[in-house]
Amino acid sequence: MIKHVIFDFDGTIVESRYLTVELLNELAPKYRLREIKEDEYEYLRSLSIPQRCRAINLPFYKLPLLKHELTQKYRRATRSLQANKGMKEVLQQLKAKGLALSIISSNSANNIKDFLDHNNINLFDNIISSGGIFGKDKAIGVFLARHSLSSSEVIYVGDECRDIVACRKNNIGVIAVTWGYDAEELLADCGPDLLAQNPSEICDFILCQM
Numbered sequence: 001m002i003k004h005v006i007f008d009f010d011g012t013i014v015e016s017r018y019l020t021v022e023l024l025n026e027l028a029p030k031y032r033l034r035e036i037k038e039d040e041y042e043y044l045r046s047l048s049i050p051q052r053c054r055a056i057n058l059p060f061y062k063l064p065l066l067k068h069e070l071t072q073k074y075r076r077a078t079r080s081l082q083a084n085k086g087m088k089e090v091l092q093q094l095k096a097k098g099l100a101l102s103i104i105s106s107n108s109a110n111n112i113k114d115f116l117d118h119n120n121i122n123l124f125d126n127i128i129s130s131g132g133i134f135g136k137d138k139a140i141g142v143f144l145a146r147h148s149l150s151s152s153e154v155i156y157v158g159d160e161c162r163d164i165v166a167c168r169k170n171n172i173g174v175i176a177v178t179w180g181y182d183a184e185e186l187l188a189d190c191g192p193d194l195l196a197q198n199p200s201e202i203c204d205f206i207l208c209q210m
C-alpha cells in the first residue's frame with residue numbers, strides 16, 4: 001500500500017524548462033556550447049542526455065561544473081517560475097488523503113524551498129537534493145532506508161528517463177509525466193508504470209492503490 005509519494009521538482013512540479021534553456025544559453029560562451037534556438041526545444045526533448053549533450057557540444061566532463069553554475073544562477077529566478085497547471089491541486093489532494101509527500105531533486109534544496117515558499121506550497125515532509133544529475137538512485141535508496149519504507153510503500157513522480165532508471169534501481173513504482181523535460185516517446189521507451197498526460201491521472205493512479 002502506498003504511504004509516501006516522492007516528487008521530482010523541475011519539469012514535474014515547476015515549469016522551468018525555458019529558464020534552463022535561457023541559463024544554458026547565458027553560459028554557452030563560457031563553456032563553448034552551441035546556443036539553443038527556440039525551434040529546437042521539441043527536438044532536444046526527444047533526445048537522451050548523451051545525445052542532447054552532443055547536440056550542444058557539451059562534453060560529459062564539463063557537466064558537473066556547468067550544473068553547479070546553472071543551479072547558482074537558477075536561484076535569482078525562482079520567484080518568476082510557475083507551478084505546472086493542476087499540480088498544486090494534486091499535491092493538496094494527496095496530502096488530504098494522508099499521504100506523506102517529499103521531493104528528491106537534482107536541483108538545490110534552497111532553490112526548491114524558495115519557489116515553494118513564494119508560492120505558498122507548504123505540503124512537503126522532506127526536500128532532498130541528490131546533488132549531481134546522476135545521483136538520484138542513491139538518494140532514493142538512502143531515503144527509503146532512513147524512513148524505514150519498503151519499496152511497495154513508495155511511488156515516485158518524475159519527468160525524465162533518468163528518474164525512471166533511478167526508481168527501477170530501487171524497485172519502486174514510477175509515474176512519468178509528459179509535460180516536463182523528456183518527450184513522451186522517450187519516457188514510454190523507459191517503461192514507467194504510468195505515463196500521465198495530465199496531473200489528475202497522478203491522483204487517480206495513486207489513490208486507487210491505497
Ligand SMILES: O=C(O)COP(=O)(O)O
Pocket residue numbers: 008009010011104105106107108
Ligand atoms: O536540477 C535540475 O536541472 C533537474 O532537477 P530535477 O531532478 O528536479 O528534475
